[in-house]
Amino acid sequence: MNNNWYIFIESVRNTYEAGGVVMLPILLAGVIGFYYLYSSWFRIGSDFFRKDVGKSVEIMRRELTNGNGSDESIRKSISLLEKRRGLLSRELRRALNVALERRSELRDYAQVRMIKTVQYMEQGSHIVAVMAAAAPLLGLLGTVTGMVSTFDVITLYGNQNPVLMADGISEALISTQSGLLVAFPLTLLKQRLDERIELLKQQLELGATILENSVTSSPTMANMSSPT
Numbered sequence: 001m002n003n004n005w006y007i008f009i010e011s012v013r014n015t016y017e018a019g020g021v022v023m024l025p026i027l028l029a030g031v032i033g034f035y036y037l038y039s040s041w042f043r044i045g046s047d048f049f050r051k052d053v054g055k056s057v058e059i060m061r062r063e064l065t066n067g068n069g070s071d072e073s074i075r076k077s078i079s080l081l082e083k084r085r086g087l088l089s090r091e092l093r094r095a096l097n098v099a100l101e102r103r104s105e106l107r108d109y110a111q112v113r114m115i116k117t118v119q120y121m122e123q124g125s126h127i128v129a130v131m132a133a134a135a136p137l138l139g140l141l142g143t144v145t146g147m148v149s150t151f152d153v154i155t156l157y158g159n160q161n162p163v164l165m166a167d168g169i170s171e172a173l174i175s176t177q178s179g180l181l182v183a184f185p186l187t188l189l190k191q192r193l194d195e196r197i198e199l200l201k202q203q204l205e206l207g208a209t210i211l212e213n214s215v216t217s218s219p220t221m222a223n224m225s226s227p228t
Contacts, residue, residue, distance in 0.1 A: 018167075019174040020149075022142035026135055026175065030182040033131030036124035037186065040193055044121060047086035048196050056081060056089045057207045060096070061214075069214035074100045088200055091117055092207050099215045106215055110208040117204060121197045125190070132186035139179020146172025 016023050041048050060077045067073020078096050081089045091113065098109045150168030157164055 015174060015178075018170050019178055020142055020145055020171040022138050022145065022175050023178060026138045026142070026178050026182055029131045029135045029138060030186070033128050033135070033182070033186045036127045036131075037189055037193065039124055040121070040128075040197075043087070043123070044196065044200065045086045047088050047200060048193075050086060053086075053088060053199060054203055054206075056084055056086070056092055057203050057210065059084075060092055060207060061210045064210065064214035069216075071100060074215075087117070087121070088203055088207070091204060092211075095208065095211055099211060103215055107212060110212060114204060114208060118197075118201055121200060125193060125197070128186060128190045128193070132183050132190055135182035135186070136179045139176040139183075142175020142179065143172040146170070146175060 016027075019026075047053055059080050063073050063077040063080065067076065074096050078093050078100075081093050081096070095106070095110060095113065099106045102109075146168050148168075149171060150165050153164045153168060159165065
């Protein structure tokens, strides 16, 4: 096992050295891109992989509809949503707590919280896109520098010694390959992240609308707004 790890590390090191000077920025682009990608996954939580994301909103809608938006139905919704983890369930519980304690402030809270939550989910996602776009360009730059090195060798020694030409050609190919290996998964995973953020945004908007309509039409709200 130790020998296998040693061989693997040596292979990676040799590949890194053969790729030339552009391998360091390609590596940095990959590290930065995946760091912000996994950070976004961590912030979204289990909702990133959950297939039944909309179930949280459905649970809340069912309880509020059956209870006519009463305090008891709000408490029951909070209790049921506590069993589900993830960003969507957490934000719905916070909105329900506001509706339970300060119903008149629910609309303002929902609008402000929606903006902050979307910004929270999208934080750093533009950096992932930049790194995914930069990696293949850096690989292309490595291709150019590698071919320039090859032509310099040909100019000095001719094309009779393929061993001297191999370094420049390998630099061109390895740097291009490395840039694509970084960009390809980043692009696919970034697309998945954007789709999940858009889905959660829609569910948050739906949940806020359902909660606002239920609370506004509830008997408690009607008694609060009626003149004494």
